[in-house]
Amino acid sequence: MSGQASPFQLTILGTSSALPTSNRYPTAQVLQVPGRFFLIDCGEGTQTQMRKYGIGFSKINHIFISHLHGDHIFGLIGLISTMSLLGRKNDLHLYSHSELQKYLTDQIQFHYSEGIPFKITWHPLNFKKEQKIYEDSKVTIYSFPLVHRIPTCGFRFDEKPVLPNLIPEKIEEYQIPIRERQRIKEGGDFTTSEGKLIPHAELALKKHEPRSFAFCSDTRYDELYIDSVRNVDLLYHEATFASDNSDLAHSTFHSTGKDAATVAQKAGVSQLIIGHFSARYKDHHTILKEAQAVFQDTIAIAEGDVIKVEKNK
Numbered sequence: 390m391s392g393q394a395s396p397f398q399l400t401i402l403g404t405s406s407a408l409p410t411s412n413r414y415p416t417a418q419v420l421q422v423p424g425r426f427f428l429i430d431c432g433e434g435t436q437t438q439m440r441k442y443g444i445g446f447s448k449i450n451h452i453f454i455s456h457l458h459g460d461h462i463f464g465l466i467g468l469i470s471t472m473s474l475l476g477r478k479n480d481l482h483l484y485s486h487s488e489l490q491k492y493l494t495d496q497i498q499f500h501y502s503e504g505i506p507f508k509i510t511w512h513p514l515n516f517k518k519e520q521k522i523y524e525d526s527k528v529t530i531y532s533f534p535l536v537h538r539i540p541t542c543g544f545r546f547d548e549k550p551v552l553p554n555l556i557p558e559k560i561e562e563y564q565i566p567i568r569e570r571q572r573i574k575e576g577g578d579f580t581t582s583e584g585k586l587i588p589h590a591e592l593a594l595k596k597h598e599p600r601s602f603a604f605c606s607d608t609r610y611d612e613l614y615i616d617s618v619r620n621v622d623l624l625y626h627e628a629t630f631a632s633d634n635s636d637l638a639h640s641t642f643h644s645t646g647k648d649a650a651t652v653a654q655k656a657g658v659s660q661l662i663i664g665h666f667s668a669r670y671k672d673h674h675t676i677l678k679e680a681q682a683v684f685q686d687t688i689a690i691a692e693g694d695v696i697k698v699e700k701n702k
């Protein structure tokens with residue numbers, strides 16, 4: 390038993406780049422870690438997609454915005470308005486470029502002259518270097534600069550190590566006192582009253598390996614951010630174009646499927662998912678094939694996908 394039953398999974402709400410269509414929404418993803426839900430980007434339609442895929446509005450206390458292009462933020466005012474109508478009281482934490490504060494505050498004031506019933510706490514991102522932006526008992530979150538037309542950050546979510554539980558039958562069998570249990574969880578052995586040494590491995594469940602996820606959108610291919618996503622279990626990287634448009638990808642500061650796969654390969658990640666597909670492609674088969682030729686364990690995401698972040702997949 391590995392103790393990995395606790396959720397660490399990603400729900401995809403939108404996979405399109407700038408143009409939404411009848412069944413494709415702009416970028417938004419929700420990462421669920423034990424006891425927490427983190428919304429990453431908030432393209433138009435995010436709140437309806439949350440309803441569709443069963444993500445409760447009250448569960449979202451932290452929103453991470455990679456950059457201020459419309460396809461990543463047009464859903465914010467609608468979501469905040471709905472949260473307000475539902476009588477939200479908890480603080481909402483927004484991690485973004487500092488200019489979002491004015492942009493969104495103006496909209497909120499326009500629609501709600503008496504204000505909204507909850508507080509927004511603003512956390513400006515650093516676009517020059519990697520930075521720890523959030524930490525609690527379960528997870529540590531970092532932002533890191535990407536390479537796009539305007540200041541853009543990626544995010545990395547690292548699960549914290551969890552001490553293994555002791556095996557109840559062994560506690561019973563050796564009559565392990567409560568005061569000894571924490572020490573054994575931390576790796577210690579146990580000596581019985583008869584002086585017999587019982588090794589830690591016999592007493593504890595297998596150690597839980599912390600999981601990690603990184604989000605890279607939007608960006609041109611660059612080795613600048615490879616260290617920030619090194620060895621993650623799951624990497625999301627935008628792949629707006631196929632290689633037939635590699636010049637366009639470069640000039641518009643976007644990536645091809647091959648670019649995304651090259652990042653995954655160089656960073657030594659376990660699994661790659663790609664999205665942010667340009668509406669010019671009827672399907673993303675070509676982008677996916679080109680990515681898989683470089684990094685085999687690549688999946689093209691679709692709205693409603695739930696992807697479990699797994700160790701050593």
Ligand SMILES: [Zn+2]
Nearest residue numbers: 406458460607
């Ligand atoms: Zn975009």
Ligand SMILES: [Zn+2]
Nearest residue numbers: 456458537607
């Ligand atoms: Zn963009």
